[in-house]
Amino acid sequence: MRLVELARHDHILVQVIPFSVGAHAGFAGGPIVLATVDGREIAYVDNALRGDVIEKTEDVAAIRRLWQMLSAKALHEQASIELITKAAEAWET
Incomplete structure (x- = not known):
C-alpha cells in the first residue's frame, strides 16, 4: 500500500506492467527514476x-527511451493503482 500512498503525490507516477504483456525491454531490470x-x-x-x-x-x-517503451506497455496510472490495491487486499486476507 506504500506504492498507493506515494502515487498520490503529483511528482510520482506509478504504473504496472501486467504479466500478460509477456517479455519486454524491462523484464530483467529494476526500478527507473528520472529526475531534474x-x-x-x-x-x-x-x-x-x-x-x-x-x-x-x-x-x-x-x-x-526505455522508460517510454515500458510506459507504453504499462497499465494507465489509475488501473495500476487499482491492481496494486487489489493485490495488497488479497495478500492481507
Missing part, C-alpha cells in the same frame, strides 16, 4: 547488485 536536478535530467537505475546514478546526457536519453 538544477535544470539537468538525471536517471537512477537499480538492479540486484547495485544502484547507479546516470548523468551522461546520452545515457539519460537511453534510459528515457
Whole structure:
C-alpha cells in the first residue's frame, strides 16, 4: 500500500506492467527514476547488485527511451493503482 500512498503525490507516477504483456525491454531490470536536478535530467537505475546514478546526457536519453517503451506497455496510472490495491487486499486476507 506504500506504492498507493506515494502515487498520490503529483511528482510520482506509478504504473504496472501486467504479466500478460509477456517479455519486454524491462523484464530483467529494476526500478527507473528520472529526475531534474538544477535544470539537468538525471536517471537512477537499480538492479540486484547495485544502484547507479546516470548523468551522461546520452545515457539519460537511453534510459528515457526505455522508460517510454515500458510506459507504453504499462497499465494507465489509475488501473495500476487499482491492481496494486487489489493485490495488497488479497495478500492481507
